[in-house]
Amino acid sequence: MTELRQLSLDAYHARGIIDHTDMLWLPVQLGLGQGRVLNALVDEAQDLTPLRQAFVVHVTGLRTQTPGRLILCGDTEQSIYLYAQASPEGLLQLAREIGARELPLSVSFRCSRRVVAVAQTVSDFIEAAPGACEGAVEHVPAQALDVQPGEAVLCRLNAP
Secondary structure: OOHHHHHHHHHHHHHOOOOHHHHHHHHHHHOOOOOOOOEEEEEOHHHOOHHHHHHHHHHHOOOOOOOOEEEEEOOHHHOOOHHHOOOHHHHHHHHHHOOOOOOOOOEEOOOOHHHHHHHOOOOOOOEEOOOOOOOOOOOOOHHHOOOOOOOOOOOOOOOO
8 A cells, every 4th residue: 555545544544534535545445335326327427537436336336246326428539637547448448347338329409510510520429419400600719709797708728
């Protein structure tokens, strides 16, 4: 066991002190709560770190004789927590390990046809819903923006 893990374990046993990471690690390490969650749904599962994956598998008891049920909702093309060791491949690996059945949700009921067409330039997974409106996609240079109080701007970058 690493020194940091041992220090966390000692702090928990001596004074009951835990931090956020301990809330995930200690149940797995100490065998607490295994199989206590009968049904779990994890949204944005592509962003589960290895520790969070271990925690979810532990509390649902997926590796026991009486496993619970785990539903993982995720899109490997939308992973944003790579810096925290979450990996789109990790979601696929976990799905294989637990024998998950894939039920694709490829039809977008939120986006117009034009938005879906732009998304299809980087993903062949998405398709527009039947009856989706045509919609519009526009690029507005930052210099041309006239943002008023109460309005919001959705962008992929926080700087030019």
